[in-house]
Amino acid sequence: MKVGIVGGGPAGLITGLRLLEHGFSVDLFEEHKRIGLPAHCAGIISLKTAEKLRKILGKRFDRVIKSRFYGLKIGLIGGKPIEHTSRSVRAIMVDRPYLDQCLSEVFSEKGGRLHLGIKAEIIKNGKLTLENGNKHEYDFLVDARGVKTYVKRNKSGKVLFSVQKEISSQDFEEEIVEIWIDKQSSPYFFYWVFKSSDEIVRTGVACLKGGAERLIDDFIKWRFGPNARVLSRYYGFIILSGPIKPFVDGKVLYVGDSAGQTKPLTGGGLAYGISGAEEASKSLILNEKLGASVNL
Structure with a gap:
């Protein structure tokens, strides 16, 4: 066939x-x-998904892995976040x-x-x-x-427009994924932050219409300060329907x-x-x- x-x-x-x-x-x-x-x-996947890919790629899969995450920090912007960590790997990031x-x-x-x-x-x-x-x-x-x-x-x-930026940051926990929620500025989606490699952090957001670029720029200033240096940016779409x-x-x-x-x-x-x-x-x-x- x-x-x-x-x-x-x-x-x-x-x-x-x-x-x-x-x-x-x-x-x-x-x-x-x-x-x-x-x-x-973003490239973050569960261990179950990772195992499926390993079966397909064999030894190649080890070269695809960039980071391992042991916990999650989640909070409202302006509030105190909740953090949970584990001794074992909970998710991994792949070089997509x-x-x-x-x-x-x-x-x-x-x-x-x-x-x-x-x-x-x-x-x-x-x-x-x-x-x-x-x-x-x-x-x-x-x-x-x-x-x-x-x-x-x-x-x-419902399809959201997303923007993700890589910034230079030495002061960030490399084994934690951060999720920040602010229904006023971003009612349809959360802000995400995680370390992708040494001294490089990825952060992004998604929104229904235009404005994602401004949202993530404001968030970067809030989370990392006004002098944060953007190294690269990526654009995409997220399906929620x-x-x-x-x-x-x-x-x-x-x-x-x-x-x-x-x-x-x-x-x-x-x-x-x-x-x-x-x-x-x-x-x-x-x-x-x-x-x-x-x-x-």
């Missing part, structure tokens, strides 16, 4: 990996010239661009064909139209393009952010995206082997 996947994030790559393991012919199209870029994810690149390496090693720097439009009858006008036909297509697809399918969905069904429409399957498969509290997409990829690939495998209908 021939399957075409559009979108080179974890959801698309893991769907492709599972299909390749069962003898499928898989093409994956990614509009950017490099997998994993531009970066836009490198994670995606490692997944793409495994995808290629298993025989998958990567097509980078190519935009592809999906047609529900199993056809792909590339930006150069070429057309490809597949038995099934997987839409893993992310928020762009989600917004097109669910125009009333939940999944949008059906996950299958004709010959097209939707996985990851395209299907709204994200955590309802944090908007994180890795854990649910992996689960969505596993279920989508399982459905296609059953269709190929048993003639079962593709149903999610």
Whole structure:
């Protein structure tokens, strides 16, 4: 069976990996010239998600880990925070661009064909139209393009614009993730802070409309002082409306952010995206082997 996947994030790559393991012919199209870029994810994942990725990547996964966290500090801005720490690791941070690149390496090693720097439009009858006008036909297509697809399918969905900045800071507990809440300035989402590497801290926020840049700048001044030095910034989107069904429409399957498969509290997409990829690939495998209908 021939399957075409559009979108080179974890959801698309893991769907492709599972299909390749069962003898499928898989093409994956990614509009950017490099997998994993531009970066836009905080990269904090649970130990359960980490274990799933370790099974896929093997020894490569150890090189993906950047930080380990043992506790959480949460508070209202202007109030006294509550802190809880553990002796054991509670969460880890991964280098998200490198994670995606490692997944793409495994995808290629298993025989998958990567097509980078190519935009592809999906047609529900199993056809792909590339930006150069070429057309490809597949038995099934997987839409893993992310928020762009989600917004097109669910125009009333709640999607937040997020901004995350890296700042230079030596005075920060490297084993703690901070969550700060201020319903007046940021009613839809919290501020987050964590150390990503030596002397570098990531902090961000998300809001429904414009203004996230101003919000995070004001927060940085409050948390780190007016002289905090911004080193880099990342932008992205966070889906809060939940999944949008059906996950299958004709010959097209939707996985990851395209299907709204994200955590309802944090908007994180890795854990649910992996689960969505596993279920989508399982459905296609059953269709190929048993003639079962593709149903999610």
